[in-house]
Amino acid sequence: MMRRIKIITLALFAALSLLPTAYWSRVIGQQPQVTEAPTGFDNKTNGMSDQATFDHDREVFEERETAEEGLGPVYNAQGCIECHQNPVTGAASQIAVMRAGHRDAQGNFVAAPGGSLIHDRAIDPSVQEYVPNGENIRTLRMSLSTLGDGYVEAIADETLIEIARRQARETRGEIAGQVIQVPLLEAPGQTRVGRFGWKNQHASLLSFSVDAYLNEMGITSFLAPTENTSLGRSVAAFDQVADPEDAEGEVNLFAQFMRATKAPARDVALANTAEARAGAQVFNVIGCAICHTPTIQTAPPGTSFNGGNFVVPPALGNRVIHPYGDYLLHDVGTGDGIVQNGDRTTANKLRTPPLWGLRTRYRLLHDGSALTYEEAITRHRGEAGSVINRYRLLNEQQRAQLMRFLRSL
Ligand code: HEC
Ligand code: HEC
Structure with a gap:
């Protein structure tokens, strides 16, 4: 019986691979003028700055702060570089x-009192946060790469909405990425399609x-001037610097740095x-490519996003990227139960993680709980059910080929 299913699947597989173009690898986006986005792990600008x-902005991103400079009172690490560094x-x-x-x-x-993020560090032990009894929904969230995120910010909302529509159409609703509109801190009252973070909780860099x-380092800035609490209790007594602590607007330089990074490079050989x-x-x-979208195109240069605060520069506009992600939320059976900027239907959904740069990390899924590609793949269920069934029917050689491909990302 198993043998027969295998033979049928192999026949199906052979038939499918004869299709003229792999449907899901077609370019999704706006214009036919196509320029590939530059890639590299080389600390070089993508041409935007x-x-x-770029080097100056990178140094600001690499700075480690102290309590005298505004770090904490509750925080997770001293600098962006602490969690965004490899390679x-x-x-x-x-x-x-x-x-x-x-x-x-x-x-x-x-959320736990003071917000669902439980800070791991504090400048004084009396304000140390912890997971209180009864806060029984818990999850780890792995650090994400920000390389190439300027291109992602330059994707039009309509492009992401179209990917979601097409998924639903082509899979008769089995796979249907959820689009959420999230607030833009720089444009009060306005929203945009979320695309950053495991929950698509933000739309702009x-x-x-x-x-x-604010939340990883405890440093207030002009768009978030209010200090965090320790599980809801004020930490004012320990705060040494007047708010907003980021008096020079370093947040703008972080955004400018990330916008000017190249996209992650393949292992070409x-x-x-x-x-x-x-x-x-x-x-x-x-x-796999239905959600892990191989190719997306950015909006044309001059397009205005984020309430007019981000006009797509020539270096980021009309660029083709290969993120292997759709920047949409899905329920693939691994949900963490946490709601952030979406509504309650997002509790068990996660953004398809872009697989570009996959070979630079091995603790996979949002909580780092899968350590091999095989484990990550076989944990997918829910919307990915049919795809994973097809994965299970691959023969050994096809699986090995898939693993080599993933290792090249
Ligand atoms: C303690 C570790 C830590 C520090 C410090 C940190 N980050 Fe992150 N970063 C994370 C984690 C974890 C995520 C994923 C969070 C999530 O979605 O729940 C993330 C996600 C991001 C993303 C989203 C990337 C994407 O493509 O979705 C951006 C942008 C980002 N961080 C920028 C920064 C900047 C700028 C700083 C410094 C001000 C910073 N981070 C400091 C851990 C950190
Ligand atoms: C329905 C959409 C969907 C399909 C189909 C799908 N994935 Fe995923 N994939 C996801 C989501 C969502 C996650 C994140 C789950 C989590 O973090 O809990 C994920 C996570 C992963 C990860 C871990 C990435 C990381 O950075 O942690 C890998 C590897 C992966 N998928 C590979 C595949 C492969 C290979 C296939 C085809 C066999 C596939 N996926 C099919 C949505 C999908």
């Missing part, structure tokens, strides 16, 4: 942060920088092997 400006500044790391909360009688998520400066190329076909044919 000149190299001297170059701005990328990811093994550092994870903690979130916690509980559900109320109606089943709605309620300035909003994320402001959030991270490996990617060009016959085995990895065959693996890319497997990835498309069995449907």
Whole structure:
């Protein structure tokens, strides 16, 4: 019986691979004028800033702060670089942060007092946070890479909405990425399609920088001038610097740095092997590429986003990127139960993580709980159910090809 299923699947597989173009690898986006975005792990600008400006912004991103400079009172690490460093500044790391909360009688998520982020460090032991009893929904969140995120910010909302529509259409609703509109801190009252963070909690790199400066480092800035609490209790007695602590607007330089980074580069030698190329076909044919979208195009230069605060520069506009992610929320059976900027339907959804740069990390999934590609893949269920069933029916050679392809990302 199993043998028969295998033979049928192999026949299906062979038929599918004869399709003229792999449907899911087609370019999704706006214009036919196509320029590939530059890639590299080399601390070089993508052309948006000149190299001297980029180097200066990078140094600001690499600074480690002290309590005298505004760090804390509650915080997770001393600098952006602490968690965004491997293999170059701005990328990811093994550092994870903690979130916690509980559900109320109606089943709605309620964050722990003072917010679901539980800070791991404090400048004084009396304000140290911890997971209180009863906050029984807990999750780790792995650090994400910010490389190439300027291109992601330059994707039009409509492009992401179109990817979601197409998924639903082509899979008869089995796979249907959720789009959420999130507030823009730099444009009060306005929203945009979320695309950054495991929960798509932000749509702009300035909003994320402001959030991270406050929540990861405890440094207030002009768009978030109010200090965090320690589990809801004021920490004012320990705060040494007047708010906003980021008097020079470093948050703008963090955003400018990330916008000017190149996209993560492939391992070209490996990617060009016959085995990895065959693996890319497997990835498309069995449907991984439905969510892990191989190719997206950015909006044209001059397009205004984020309430007019981000006009797509020539270096970022009309660029083709290969993120292997759709920047949409899905339920693939791994949900962490936490609600951030979305509504309650997002509790068990996560953004498809872009797989570009995958070979630079091995603690996979939002909580780092899968350590091999095989584990990460077989943990997918829910919306990914049919795709994973097709994965299970691959023969050994096809699986090996898929793994080589993933290793080349
Ligand atoms: C303690 C570790 C830590 C520090 C310090 C830190 N980050 Fe992060 N960063 C994370 C984690 C963890 C995530 C994923 C968070 C999530 O979505 O829940 C993240 C995500 C991001 C993202 C989203 C990337 C994407 O493509 O979705 C951006 C942008 C970012 N951080 C910028 C910054 C900036 C700027 C700083 C410094 C002000 C900073 N981070 C400091 C751990 C950190
Ligand atoms: C329905 C959409 C969907 C499909 C189909 C899908 N994935 Fe995913 N993938 C996700 C989501 C969402 C996550 C994040 C889950 C989490 O963190 O808990 C993920 C996580 C991953 C990760 C871990 C990445 C990281 O940075 O931690 C890998 C590797 C991966 N997928 C590979 C695959 C492969 C290979 C296939 C095809 C066999 C596939 N996925 C099919 C949505 C999908």
